[in-house]
Amino acid sequence: MSALATQTIVQPLPPSVKSASRLESVLHTFGLDPALTRARRCLLSLQNPDGHWRGELQGDTILESEYILLMAFLGRENEVKVRKAANYLLSQQRPDGGGWSNHPGGPVDINVSVKAYFALKLAGFSADEPAMRLARAEILRLGGAVQCNSYTKFYLAFLGQFPYENCAAVPPEMLFLPRWMYFNIYAMSAWTRTIIVPLSLFYAHKPVRKIQAERGIAELFVDDPHRPLWPHTPTRRLFTWTNFFLAADQVIKWLEVWGPQTVRKKAIDMAAAWMVEHFTDSDGVGAIYPPIIYTIISLHCLGYANGSPEMQYALKQLDALMIETDDTLRVQPCFSPVWDTALSLNALAQADAACGVALAPQPGSARPQGAIAKATRWLLEREVRRPGDWSLMNPGIEPGGWFFEYRNGFYPDVDDTAMVLMGLARSGQAWDRCGTPLTPAPSPARGEGSLSPDAPSARGERSLSPDAPCAGGEGSLSPAVQRGINWLLAMQNRDGGWAAFDRDINHEILTKVPFADHNAMLDPSCPDITARVLEALGQFGIRVGHPQVDRGIDFIAKMQDARGCWIGRWGVNYIYGTWQVLLGLEASGYDMNLPMVRRAVAWFQEAQQENGGWGESCQSYDDPSLAGQGVVTASQTAWALAGLLAAGEAHSDAVHRGIHYLISTQGPDGNWIEDQFTGTGFPKVFYLKYHMYRLYFPLMALARYKNAQTINNEKADDSVNYAWPATVQR
Known part of the structure; x- marks a missing residue:
């Protein structure tokens, strides 16, 4: 059977629900809450006893x-x-x-x-x-x-x-x-x-x-x-x-x-x-x-x-x-436990917030022993504390960060580190002492512009010592999180972007070496990882106005395609890159009404398919005219929805139709069926199917949608705001 023959058929959204004002119809008629509950339950059922998740990784x-x-x-x-x-x-x-x-x-x-x-x-x-x-x-x-x-x-x-x-x-x-x-x-x-x-x-x-x-x-x-x-x-x-x-x-x-x-x-x-x-x-x-x-x-x-x-x-x-x-x-080409666990933690934390489940312990209480606590403990045990290959070309930086697999101490990577830090922040597990997070600082309402460069938190005027109290005196950042943030900042490339494993591995001449025909000789800055770093930094108040954030946004702006989208290095493809950029910009306090964002929104809207979902083939790397085209998948639909939600489109017809697609195609076990490869190893050469992408990304999208609705379309700011050094200390 061809891949096209497996295309899911979704009943069209009734006219009574197509209006953006008919939110209740979507929530109740099509069962947002039951869908969230089923997906959350399915994710929890896949957690290993020691707290980690790992799905099959297929090449x-x-x-x-x-x-x-x-x-x-x-x-x-x-x-x-x-x-x-x-x-x-x-x-x-x-x-x-x-x-x-x-x-x-x-x-x-x-x-x-x-x-x-x-x-x-x-x-x-x-x-x-x-x-x-x-x-x-x-x-x-x-x-x-x-x-x-x-x-x-x-x-x-x-x-x-x-x-x-x-x-x-x-x-x-x-x-x-x-x-x-x-x-x-x-x-x-x-x-x-x-x-x-x-x-x-x-x-x-x-x-x-x-x-x-x-x-x-x-x-x-x-x-x-x-x-x-x-x-x-x-x-x-x-x-x-x-x-x-x-x-x-x-x-x-x-x-x-x-x-x-x-x-x-x-x-x-x-x-x-x-x-x-x-x-x-x-x-x-x-x-x-x-x-x-x-x-x-x-x-x-x-x-x-x-x-x-x-x-x-x-x-x-x-x-x-x-x-x-x-x-x-x-x-399998390798194992993906840190990646799957970090993403599952992010999904579970956002789903729990949407469902009203308490994430952080009460002041003075012991840390919880539930799924989130076990996952964070497992992740913290895998922090890299030794120098690796990265340190030879980037000396003087204290080791930190996380890798992708079970053990890979020489090769922590920026993407996993950013995702782990976000998971720790969103689950309230990034802080020591009593364990409660910093009190979130208010963000500008959508449409009011970027964070002011004059704000101390934006400029990063004050350094945070390991024992500095958080807002309200309830706790302070854990040392592992501090090291992870420092390591991320130290890995920024000269062009303002971030790459996967090293700094400034971008000598194009090396692509002409005869054995360089695997299309992966270099590790240059890419929009998706750069944006994920910005999203992670945003959880800790490092936002627009901080010089490294501003340079990252400048890099992203230069990389935007004329059509409004961004290429994806580590996921397929323009849907992946564009989704992650929008999330990174939002978390950075960027004005989501500016033209760069609106062009991306228009591209997502144009790429949406008749059944309400999104899909893109790996062939778009070979032929960019195929950007945003392909068999609809749950993971790519979830990415597009998350990007649109970050851009303030929670009440749009496109988002309602996408949510309807996810709810309608969910299986009774809470999971989704997905046959396509939506992960990227080496563009044009090697692609991946992450078997958990079809679960935790739709769960995140549904949770983000409910969060956006339950706060009356105000920005759900689960980040915190404190000062960080304007430049990393080498």
Whole structure:
């Protein structure tokens, strides 16, 4: 069945409810309160006993394919798990049988399809089977396996299907480069760094596991893959960075043959030490799937026995990512417990506020032992208190913040840190002493303009010491929250925006390196993370008038699309980016009547579909004209609603129709059905389905809607207002 065939049919909103003045009809006829209650109950039922949440994180089939390829390299391709992974691969083939996509409903992807085809052959499937013939024809139509990217070619190389000489060079000598040099590994994105260091080790050894010819994929090559090939297509113009790096690639390969081997050995030792060091306080290097795979191969090349602690450690991290059923096996790219817990905490706190549930304990009382208290305790236990890669290019900052996974101490990230801080603030758990939050300061009513730059809280004139009392003398910020805010402020880029893991990883030249074709070499500022930081800072009174907030808003303004929307780096796509920007601007005290906001509102209204929902395909990254178009989903509808509510559209027809869509499509268990991928790993390359997005984001939207209505369309300001230093102390 095609993705379009799963489109939910929603009965149209009756005329009596289409008027923005008929609020009661929406609340009572369509059951807002019961919907909130069901979703809240469903979310609580998914909480683990220790207080955290974690939903499945699903990627495309390269995960299962690469697992099978790894098992073949290790000589374990006949294991039962391999056959189960192959069964899953077949179940995910496009309905027309013509290959595999990197997201549901997407076009055939050459890398995903070649890996799947090869994996199935290694698992024992014949090239003559109907599904294989159809896939092969589509792969050849796209130019054959030689059209794959660098990372796919490495998988083909270690199984003898493609020569290392035609792969992009990934020399371990890169680790020799000092941090002040333009091309050092710390000028690359964190995820690229965790991939290429172990990759450089097995590239240096160039291992090959010979397989039987009938299990190979010679039939997927249009031309002989062993003839000399550039690892990337040169440009017509001679003097370009692409051609420079291609020339450097050839020099490196010449030096590998004729250069002193003592240098290569020292580089291998350095890369191996870096890799093993990053096992510390981590569920694998970077705690993500690709480096775990490369680590296993590298350890094998370095001579580690299967029973060695290092190899057992890496294999354990891989096994943990598997979800096995009677007939299938699928692999997750990583775990998302901190992210899911922080978002669930935000959703639960907002739902409890909408339903009138007390969030904070009474003065002098012990902390509650309920779901929120358990979640906050679990999150606080995972605060990062050690320096990581980020600190090498951003020295002098006290460690703080949170990561995405269970353990990933080298790599806290801005997005998770911001979301955790918001969850702690909204749930009243960001303050020590008696545990009560600061008394919220009044915000300007919508339409009265931005916060005055002359206000002390806006300028950030006074520093807050760890023991400073909050408003009313009821408590003070917890040290973890103070460290988290300081860390966020310290991670701002020179252009005013925020990125995911590091500061100023934006050297465009590096995108011309031959192995940079995964479209994720850099970690530049992006509107969605910048806006999420602004939303988090706004919960603590750091708003318009604070110089770092103002610079962040300037960055957002420069990034707005001419149509009024913003691109999303970590979610699909323009709906995600635009939603988060509107929430960040509102929390910052920005005037939501200004043209930048109204253009975004108009874009959301235009993108709304006939059934009242919103949807957008991953294809909008390849074709921006598809922005805001696609199969309607619960998560993207919730994002659009939250953005419109932040812009003061609580009584608009668009919002009522969107709320009606969510209520009408909710299941009896309180959850929603969602088949599409709405998360983004690497744009144009790798997308994600967060299985909890379909629950906690709609719950947030419903709660925000009720909160907006119950306060008679006044701004529900759950933030607090105190002074913070105008610039972070380094």
